[in-house]
Amino acid sequence: MTTVRSLLAAVAGFAWTGLLAILYLPTLAMPRRAIQVTARFWIRGLMLIARVFCGLGYQVRGRERLPTGAALVAAKHQSVWDTLIFHVLLDDPVYVLKKELFGVPFIGWYLRKSGNIGIDRSAGMKALKLMTSEARDAFADGSQVIVFPEGTRAAPGSRNPYHPGIAALYATAETPVVPVALNSGMFWGRRSFHKYAGTIILEFLEPIEPGLDRRAFLGLLEDRIEGASRRLCAEAAEAHPRLPAAATLTDAPVDAADAPCGTRGKTAET
Numbered sequence: 318m319t320t321v322r323s324l325l326a327a328v329a330g331f332a333w334t335g336l337l338a339i340l341y342l343p344t345l346a347m348p349r350r351a352i353q354v355t356a357r358f359w360i361r362g363l364m365l366i367a368r369v370f371c372g373l374g375y376q377v378r379g380r381e382r383l384p385t386g387a388a389l390v391a392a393k394h395q396s397v398w399d400t401l402i403f404h405v406l407l408d409d410p411v412y413v414l415k416k417e418l419f420g421v422p423f424i425g426w427y428l429r430k431s432g433n434i435g436i437d438r439s440a441g442m443k444a445l446k447l448m449t450s451e452a453r454d455a456f457a458d459g460s461q462v463i464v465f466p467e468g469t470r471a472a473p474g475s476r477n478p479y480h481p482g483i484a485a486l487y488a489t490a491e492t493p494v495v496p497v498a499l500n501s502g503m504f505w506g507r508r509s510f511h512k513y514a515g516t517i518i519l520e521f522l523e524p525i526e527p528g529l530d531r532r533a534f535l536g537l538l539e540d541r542i543e544g545a546s547r548r549l550c551a552e553a554a555e556a557h558p559r560l561p562a563a564a565t566l567t568d569a570p571v572d573a574a575d576a577p578c579g580t581r582g583k584t585a586e587t
Contacts, residue, residue: 319371319511319512319513319514320510320511322370322371322372322512323370323371323510323511323512325370326366326367326370326371326512327510329366329370330363330366330367333359333362333363333366334359334363334424337355337358337359337362338423338424338427339423341355341359341427344427344430345426345427345430349430349431349432350409352427352430352431352432353404353409353410353431356404356427356431357404357405360401360402360404360405361405363401364401364402364405367512371512371513371514372514372515373504373505373512373513373514373515373516373517374515374516374517375398375402375516375517375518375519376516376517376518376519377406377518377519377520377521378518378519378520378521379520379521379522380406380521382495382521382522382523382524383407383495383521384492384493384495384524386459387455387456387457387458387459387460387461387490387492388461388462388492388493388494388495389452389456389461389462389464389486389487389490389492389493389494389495390403390407390410390461390462390463390464390494390495390497391464391465391466391483391494391495391496391497391538391542392463392464392465392496392497392499392542393465393467393471393497393498393499393542393543393546394465394467394468394469394470394471395470395471395472395473395499395500395501395502395503395507395546396470396501396502396504396505396506396507397505397507398501398505398517399465399470399499399501400412402519403461403463406519407461407463408459408461409458409459409460409461410460410461410462410463411431411432411433411434411455411460411461411462411463412428412433412434412462412463412464413433413434413436413448413452413462413463413464413465413482413486414428414433414434414435414436415435415436415438416435416436416437418435419435432455432458432460434448434451434452434455434462436448436482445481445482445485448482448485448486449485449486449488449489452486452489452490453489456489456490456491456492462486462490464482464483464486466479466480466482466483466538466539466542467479467480468480470502470507471502471507472502472506472507472562472565473500473502473503473546473550473562473565473566474547474550474562474565474566476539476543479535479538479539481531483535483538484531484534484535487525487527487529487534488531490527491527492527493524493525493526493527494524494525494534494538495521495522495524495525496521496522496523496524496525496538496541496542496545497519497520497521497522497542498519498520498522498541498542498544498545498546498548498549499517499518499519499520499546499549500517500518500546500549500550500552500553501517501519502550502562503515503517503550503553503554503557503560503562503563504517504553504560504562505517506561506562513557513560513561515553515556515557515560516556518549518552518553520545520549522541522542522545523541525537525538525541550562550566551566554566
């Protein structure tokens with residue numbers, strides 16, 4: 318049944334995306350913010366498709382920790398879902414992403430037009446300087462810059478090395494960094510066609526104020542994101558023990574880093 322529901326969701330999602338990709342072409346001649354509005358509508362449709370066909374919804378915690386206006390948001394990355402959701406949650410999200418994505422027909426055009434920051438990973442320090450320069454422009458415009466510090470998706474319960482680019486952005490931002498934990502990979506795996514019924518949880522954690530040195534910042538950021546993400550994955554495994562990803566989680570006890578970061582805020586579901 319999960320396979321059938323996932324297939325129906327995929328067909329509906331591709332049809333929805335293809336239709337809007339054509340209908341939205343005139344927006345490429347409009348101001349950047351117009352693309353942000355249309356992207357939000359597109360993604361709300363994808364979230365509705367996931368709920369209707371797969372029984373997959375989401376819950377958001379800690380909204381009150383988001384600053385008003387410009388912000389740097391550093392998120393755990395487990396699923397394609399993570400690359401979509403911030404258009405629904407934030408006013409003007411600008412993603413740091415692979416420059417190659419700009420070359421994808423239709424989708425790449427919209428990604429570029431909406432102000433996302435494309436990185437050429439082979440360019441080394443040149444890419445880092447360009448990224449920080451474009452991020453400064455985005456902050457000045459009041460945007461929320463979204464970065465996945467690991468650079469690629471990690472399976473639930475695992476982590477990839479955090480890239481130094483996040484430290485460069487932290488030094489550039491002069492604004493608090495908001496860490497984000499999530500458990501999306503429990504329901505929508507990084508290399509899985511299947512989407513499982515349940516509720517993805519995304520949690521905005523306590524912001525990290527400017528002024529820390531590079532090592533202290535990276536250590537604090539990783540501890541907060543990884544600890545809270547392990548907690549959220551364990552919560553999903555307990556609520557849905559038959560999820561395939563539940564069997565891959567370690568049985569290590571929850572430590573201080575895994576404990577909830579302050580009082581949880583109000584939740585919101587689609």
